[in-house]
Amino acid sequence: MLQNKLTFNQSSVRLEIIGLPDYANNENKNQISIISQWKLMIIDTPLIEGNIDHLTSIMGAFYSYSNFLINNDNAFYESKFIDIIAENYFTHKVLLKSSKPDIKPLKINIGNAVLSDIINCFDQLNASIKVRKVNSVILDNPPKKGLLKFINKDKTFIYLLPPLISLCSLILISSTLIYFYNLSEDKEKKALINSKNTLHSIKSIDTIL
């Protein structure tokens, strides 16, 4: 059976997807839903190819790695099939591990331009309506909704201001009262009065007697 082939190009990178439509779902004959093979061609590097599992893994690796770069984190990705490490700000080391035995891992050094081309090709593949979406992680870090509130400062202040004022006034008043009303001193005074009273009573008893 003749297979369909789709290519996605971006400057120095070409991604080829080969596969068949899912006839069971009455799909168009130009569609690719069952990916049997893919090829990633990067200028000046050996051909990279594999099956759908490899493609999912490689796409996930590149997307995760690029998200680390965008987030200014230490860019590093490690998995069963692929490792990507940033050597410096200009070079990224890619280590592709073959699933076949006795085949040495393939080491490739790519620059920022090639890296962005690869991501661009994967983005084209994801955006294409002719190919079934490959399951890969595009966003590692979902937006923290908590931070959204703080951007709209007006609303935050409206909500926070009344309890803040009440808390401050409470602290202020209670601290002033503490200054005027010293509990330990008061206890001492009471004790002295009591002792005086007792003394007085003893004296009075003495006088009486």
Add this chain to the structure above:
Amino acid sequence: MLLLTLETIDLNGAQSLLNLSNNLNLNKVLPTKVIIWKFRNNNPMRKSYINNKITIEAFDALIKLAVEMSKTLYPYIREILQSRDDIDKNPYPWNDFKNRFIELIYERFNINRMRVKKLIDTNGNDEIILKNLLALALCCSDEGYQKLRSSLLNF
């Protein structure tokens, strides 16, 4: 900084941003150049820094503008990145970009600030410039808006 990076590439950046805003139907949030400029002045590194209390709608609109503009300017961004990768073979695009970026920083930013001093330090600013360019290059797709937004909100 990302918008400034784009403006370094596109000499008529302010007008391009306004045209894009019209094309993306963001007129309600960003109707004129002055409004865009006012929102951009929320950057404390700028000479004309004013705290305008940026709304979430304006924040989203500015991200959309950055992503759309980086899509249009991708070939230039790529050329600059390639030039930095092969600095010995073809240093001109990178050097031109860097010089214009520094010129814009002198023109618009408060150079007495320590962070701005790092930006204009020709020996140490490669990393910052590269990070900005790479972020734009990696976000110029349909999912670019989501990527950039989540990255900015995670700061």
